[in-house]
Amino acid sequence: MNRTGYFTHPACRRHEMGAGHPECPERLDAIEDRLLAGGVMDALERREAPLASTSDIELAHDRLHVAAMRGLADQVAEDAEAGLMPYAQIDPDTAMNRHSWSAVLHASGAVLAAVDAVMAGEMENAFCAVRPPGHHACRGRAMGFCIFNNVAVGAAYALRRHGLKRVAIVDFDVHHGNGTEDIFAGDERVLMVGFFQHPFYPYSGTPSPASNMVNLPVPAYTRGPAIRELVDTVWLPRLEEFKPEMIFISAGFDAHREDDLGQLGLVEADYQWMTMKLKEVAARHAQGRIVSSLEGGYNLDALGRSVEAHVRVLADL
Ligand SMILES: [Zn+2]
Secondary structure, X not given: OOOEEXXXXXXXXXXXXXXXXXXXXXHHHHHHHHHHHXXXXXXXXXXXXXXXXXXXXXXXXXXXXXXXXXXXXXXXHHHHHOOOOOOEEEEOXXXXXXXXXXXXHHHHHHHHHHHHHHHOOOOOEEEEOOOOOOOOOEOOEOEOOEOOOHHHHHHHHHHHOOOOOOEEEEEOOOOOOHHHHHHHOOOOOEEEEEEEEOOOOOOOOOOOOOOOXXXXXXXXXXXXXXXXXXXXXXXXXXXXXXXXXXXXXXXXXXXXXXXXXXXXXXXXXXXXXXXHHHXXXXXXXXXXXXXXXXOOOOOHHHHHHHHHHHHHHHOOO
16 A cells, blocks of 8 residues: 555535636646656555544634534525525635535545544555645634635644644745634644745734744745755754654645745745655654645646655655
């Protein structure tokens, strides 16, 4: 059996938020095409993501938020049926269509199934090719293309249902993972390390609100070497000290220099290097356990190449 899982579901492709929206279904096609063309897919254990239960979603989200999203989903389904508005707008950037409810449950379900598979020793690590992304979704609020926080749901599930005592969340998206921070700030069972362009959407994360949040704001046009130095001098020592039993990655690829949604200057080799470093930490403390889940990344070509670089390291290719 292959040691790296690839979790996805067709429903994640059917969620869309209107023509021209950068968080589009074609993102998943770009990833799949690239992994197939490069022969990487053959080396992965491909699994269909199950639906998450709402009780698992509620490990990281308020019951009211989950109910509100379900209500919106019902409304948009009725409206679409009646030939009315095909979208329910949540904020200027974020909407649901009639497939979104299924997409969000499969997106979180992918991370949960990946946690189960990795904990059972069926695989060492996994990548979840899912949308909508999650890291802006707060405990009680959807925003920034995100409805439920897939990685936070997975981390809470690993703590609660698998009895882990320490999990790390690494966020290398160009945007601050404010939702994950909202859910876990002050929870000492979780260490979150991230860098993000600042000042920039969502204008949060600095100063760090709690000692378990290692936030590294960086100015626009910061490039790979400077990021690697921060990873080496700040992330890695904190991770080593924390000794996580599992590492989650909020894997956004919009810090790539070809991505117009951010202004950082990473390239594929930087994602490859960061993944290698995280694998080393996971090997030392977490029996290799890594669950990585797609967040941003909007230049389709750069996204495909960056995910390939990331997954190749996960799969030792
Ligand atoms: Zn982003």
